[in-house]
Amino acid sequence: xxxxxxxxxxxxxxxxxxxxxxxxxxxxxxxxxxxxxxxxxxxxxxxxxxxxxxxxxxxxxxxxxxxxxxxxxxxxxxxxxxxxxxxxxxxxxxxxxxxxxxxxxxxxxxxxxxxxxxxxxxxxxxxxxxxxxxxxxxxxxxxxxxxxxxxxxxxxxxxxxxxxxxxxxxxxxxxxxxxxxxxxxxxxxxxxxxxxxxxxxxxxxxxxxxxxxxxxxxxxxxxxxxxxxxxxxxxxxxxxxxxxxxxxxxxxxxxxxxxxxxxxxxxxxxxxxxxxxxxxxxxxxxxxxxxxxxxxxxxxxxx
Amino acid sequence: xxxxxxxxxxxxxxxxxxxxxxxxxxxxxxxxxxxxxxxxxxxxxxxxxxxxxxxxxxxxxxxxxxxxxxxxxxxxxxxxxxxxxxxxxxxxxxxxxxxxxxxxxxxxxxxxxxxxxxxxxxxxxxxxxxxxxxxxxxxxxxxxxxxxxxxxxxxxxxxxxxxxxxxxxxxxxxxxxxxxxxxxxxxxxxxxxxxxxxxxxxxxxxxxxxxxxxxxxxxxxxxxxxxxxxxxxxxxxxxxxxxxxxxxxxxxxxxxxxxxxxxxxxxxxxxxxxxxxxxxxxxxxxxxxxxxxxxxxxxxxxxxxxxxxxxxxxxxxxxxxxxxxxxxxxxxxxxxxxxxxxxxxxxxxxxxxxxxxxxxxxxxxxxxxxxxxxxxxxxxxxxxxxxxxxxxxxxxxxxxxxxxxxxxxxxxxxxxxxxxxxxxxxxxxxxxxxxxxxxxxxxxxxxxxxxxxxxxxxxxxxxxxxxxxxxxxxxxxxxxxxxxxxxxxxxxxxxxxxxxxxx
Numbered sequence: 084x085x086x087x088x089x090x091x092x093x094x095x096x097x098x099x100x101x102x103x104x105x106x107x108x109x110x111x112x113x114x115x116x117x118x119x120x121x122x123x124x125x126x127x128x129x130x131x132x133x134x135x136x137x138x139x140x141x142x143x144x145x146x147x148x149x150x151x152x153x154x155x156x157x158x159x160x161x162x163x164x165x166x167x168x169x170x171x172x173x174x175x176x177x178x179x180x181x182x183x184x185x186x187x188x189x190x191x192x193x194x195x196x197x198x199x200x201x202x203x204x205x206x207x208x209x210x211x212x213x214x215x216x217x218x219x220x221x222x223x224x225x226x227x228x229x230x231x232x233x234x235x236x237x238x239x240x241x242x243x244x245x246x247x248x249x250x251x252x253x254x255x256x257x258x259x260x261x262x263x264x265x266x267x268x269x270x271x272x273x274x275x276x277x278x279x280x281x282x283x284x285x286x287x288x289x290x291x292x293x294x295x296x297x298x299x300x301x302x303x304x305x306x307x308x309x310x311x312x313x314x315x316x317x318x319x320x321x322x323x324x325x326x327x328x329x330x331x332x333x334x335x336x337x338x339x340x341x342x343x344x345x346x347x348x349x350x351x352x353x354x355x356x357x358x359x360x361x362x363x364x365x366x367x368x369x370x371x372x373x374x375x376x377x378x379x380x381x382x383x384x385x386x
Numbered sequence: 387x388x389x390x391x392x393x394x395x396x397x398x399x400x401x402x403x404x405x406x407x408x409x410x411x412x413x414x415x416x417x418x419x420x421x422x423x424x425x426x427x428x429x430x431x432x433x434x435x436x437x438x439x440x441x442x443x444x445x446x447x448x449x450x451x452x453x454x455x456x457x458x459x460x461x462x463x464x465x466x467x468x469x470x471x472x473x474x475x476x477x478x479x480x481x482x483x484x485x486x487x488x489x490x491x492x493x494x495x496x497x498x499x500x501x502x503x504x505x506x507x508x509x510x511x512x513x514x515x516x517x518x519x520x521x522x523x524x525x526x527x528x529x530x531x532x533x534x535x536x537x538x539x540x541x542x543x544x545x546x547x548x549x550x551x552x553x554x555x556x557x558x559x560x561x562x563x564x565x566x567x568x569x570x571x572x573x574x575x576x577x578x579x580x581x582x583x584x585x586x587x588x589x590x591x592x593x594x595x596x597x598x599x600x601x602x603x604x605x606x607x608x609x610x611x612x613x614x615x616x617x618x619x620x621x622x623x624x625x626x627x628x629x630x631x632x633x634x635x636x637x638x639x640x641x642x643x644x645x646x647x648x649x650x651x652x653x654x655x656x657x658x659x660x661x662x663x664x665x666x667x668x669x670x671x672x673x674x675x676x677x678x679x680x681x682x683x684x685x686x687x688x689x690x691x692x693x694x695x696x697x698x699x700x701x702x703x704x705x706x707x708x709x710x711x712x713x714x715x716x717x718x719x720x721x722x723x724x725x726x727x728x729x730x731x732x733x734x735x736x737x738x739x740x741x742x743x744x745x746x747x748x749x750x751x752x753x754x755x756x757x758x759x760x761x762x763x764x765x766x767x768x769x770x771x772x773x774x775x776x777x778x779x780x781x782x783x784x785x786x787x788x789x790x791x792x793x794x795x796x797x798x799x800x801x802x803x804x805x806x807x808x809x810x811x812x813x814x815x816x817x818x819x820x821x822x823x824x825x826x827x828x829x830x831x832x833x834x835x836x837x838x839x840x841x842x843x844x845x846x847x848x849x850x851x852x853x854x855x856x857x858x859x860x861x862x863x864x865x866x867x868x869x870x871x872x873x874x875x876x877x878x879x880x881x882x883x884x885x886x887x888x889x
Contacts, residue, residue: 224553227877229859229861229862229863230861231859231862232536232859232861233857235857237859237862239863242843332659336658336659339654339657339658339659340655340658340659343651343654343655344651345823345868345869346650346651346666346668346868346870346871348872364889368553368554369552369555369887376848377848377863377865377874377879378842378847378848378849378850379850379863379864379877380849380850380851380852381849381850381851381852381854381857381862382838382853382854383853383854
């Protein structure tokens with residue numbers, strides 16, 4: 084008789100803990116043939132608010148870590164992902180036919196683009212390494228001393244904004260998520276991210292890697308669920324200081340309207356414009372800058 | 387005869403007793419010392435579109451008055467949607483045909499020229515700025531006008547160095563940018579907006595505030611003298627409706643706004659879902675924090691400069707004074723003494739410290755908030771003295787025993803009103819300073835270097851002045867955290883808000 088395998092219960096990763104949605108709601112993911120695979124937590128607005136609280140709590144400690152330390156932790160995260168690349172490839176392939184509100188009939192094959200699952204994992208590892216290396220350098224490029232025309236020492240440094248909301252696109256469920264997250268946390272921000280609605284499983288597995296990477300709990304909080312339910316709260320929550328999202332025109336408008344209430348910063352990429360997440364252009368210093376403030380300090384030079 | 391008040395030891399002075407003082411009373415009042423340079427005002431100012439002064443299509447004009455005596459200075463054109471449209475089209479033409487294709491080193495020369503021509507006519511512009519806005523002549527003469535010229539001069543040199551703006555990336559101009567500026571520093575805000583925009587290769591349509599349009603249109607004369615190609619900069623004058631028409635016009639790729647947080651949010655909502663880029667420089671409620679080891683005489687000068695500079699019409703004004711408890715009495719006593727010496731009155735008088743409030747409306751707002759402070763239980767102090775009979779004036783005002791919940795501790799007053807709170811520990815100071823929706827600026831006064839760096843790190847504000855206050859420079863980026871807006875003006879950081887990063 085064959086042994087019945089133990090299946091994993093997918094959980095969201097919030098405040099360093101693996102939990103179910105407080106709403107006790109789930110939605111199923113299925114394989115390409117339509118067979119049931121697992122239940123994914125369908126997070127509520129309350130889950131999102133809890134995650135923001137966890138992120139806000141983790142923020143000051145994370146921002147105070149040295150840049151060298153943050154760089155090493157991102158590097159460690161890449162190590163975890165590399166070591167478990169096979170598992171992650173499986174997760175990417177497995178989640179490839181989930182039911183979503185936009186395809187309520189259930190199983191359907193997602194466009195995988197040109198990247199295979201293992202290439203997507205490799206690209207995500209490389210992306211983490213790229214940003215790990217920026218941790219103790221971006222300040223040297225983005226900040227400067229300013230030659231003011233009076234006897235003052237005047238310098239501009241960057242600072243993280245705080246809690247940043249990340250809305251990942253449907254496709255490239257791992258690589259896009261990592262590409263949006265990494266430049267945000269490298270500078271000391273903390274994140275509440277909503278995974279791809281149609282392919283949430285890789286984000287669930289990624290949470291397990293975050294947990295073993297020395298990244299303090301609460302720095303990255305990963306939610307799964309339906310975007311239309313959570314997007315208004317992402318937009319209006321006053322403690323979310325910036326939104327980084329791949330969004331369609333209606334969503335971009337909703338995000339901008341909500342953001343106006345607390346003068347939230349937004350970095351909005353367009354779903355309708357094709358974006359190659361594997362390309363060199365999908366990473367860069369200016370993605371880090373998008374969730375930084377700059378602060379200028381003056382001090383007299385004198386006795 | 388002047389009398390000498392009793393002397394006291396240095397330690398008792400820190401506990402609240404003031405140093406000995408010569409009390410002159412009314413023995414030797416200041417003689418009037420008016421600045422008499424000719425501001426060369428015209429009776430009527432038209433719109434500046436495509437390099438020419440043109441009448442508004444509606445034929446409508448509104449009056450601009452001198453807030454110091456409520457006398458009419460000039461009639462200003464009221465731009466309607468069709469005028470705004472003409473200005474945007476002129477800017478686009480100029481961008482496509484002339485300014486965009488022009489090599490950076492040539493663009494730079496125009497900006498250098500503008501700086502030089504403004505320096506030539508500095509006194510004339512200073513008087514015009516004071517007549518139009520009510521600020522003391524010593525401020526428009528020594529700060530607004532020279533700093534405006536400095537901004538053009540600084541940014542001129544960037545125009546041919548675009549490859550250094552964003553390391554690792556190529557940059558390109560956005561095209562036409564729409565800019566709306568406030569009435570507190572009409573010329574300077576204009577320079578903050580126009581100089582970086584032009585240096586990066588953009589063309590501009592700008593709307594000044596309706597109460598302070600004159601120096602903007604005078605500067606248009608300088609643009610003509612400098613030979614700036616038509617359409618590179620266009621000025622449309624009017625109130626909120628003109629601004630709304632400009633912001634919603636399809637041509638501008640970017641909106642740059644300086645003004646109140648309430649209006650900023652309205653703009654953000656109105657433009658939600660568009661691809662227009664934005665920078666917002668909004669309100670503030672800055673904490674100016676004085677520790678017990680601070681050099682108190684310097685700190686008091688800094689506090690006074692922080693809140694009474696430009697009648698307190700400064701978005702980054704140090705309007706919340708946080709004083710360490712051991713020196714609260716001393717600081718309050720010195721402040722009271724110091725503000726008794728401030729001269730409130732004719733802005734054109736060279737001895738005037740506090741000029742006229744910019745408008746009747748603003749004066750009303752200040753009075754309302756001050757009344758709320760009294761009603762909510764804070765202790766008010768205002769020096770005596772006679773204010774001019776005509777015009778809009780407000781005495782320098784101190785409120786002590788203010789708590790964080792008072793409206794005067796939370797809302798931007800934008801007037802010469804200082805709210806004084808106290809603290810015991812560093813953590814309490816940080817907590818109180820950051821407990822606001824704003825985050826534009828902050829001040830710290832202490833002799834301890836490591837404390838300055840800690841405070842500077844912890845304060846959620848875009849500009850931190852340590853042992854100084856209200857200092858500005860074209861090379862120094864300015865802009866806020868949180869609801870004080872986003873984007874920076876000045877320095878290398880400010881340039882990035884006027885370019886597209888190419889992949």
